[in-house]
Amino acid sequence: MVTEPNQRLAVFRSDMGITLSFGSNTYFIESHDPFHNIALKALAREDYVPFYIEIAKREGLGPEFRDALLREIHELEEDRE
Numbered sequence: 001m002v003t004e005p006n007q008r009l010a011v012f013r014s015d016m017g018i019t020l021s022f023g024s025n026t027y028f029i030e031s032h033d034p035f036h037n038i039a040l041k042a043l044a045r046e047d048y049v050p051f052y053i054e055i056a057k058r059e060g061l062g063p064e065f066r067d068a069l070l071r072e073i074h075e076l077e078e079d080r081e
Helices: 034-045 049-058 062-080
Strands: 009-013 017-022 025-030
Touching (some): 017 034, 025 034, 025 049, 049 062
Antiparallel strands (some): 009 017, 017 025
């Protein structure tokens, strides 16, 4: 997923579901969507990583995004040592 510096994630919650806005794209998570429960827990924890992962999945970048996250985690662990 290519991101530009001015792109920001905005999350809006309503009775019907959750709307994600990232850059020029908008995604809606309906209240009956299985990800909705994860989204509610993420909002309660102020953890926005699951939203970025869901956006990547919807854009068809799931495996690529996952691999990039794993590489970054590995690099951070190496930096700690």
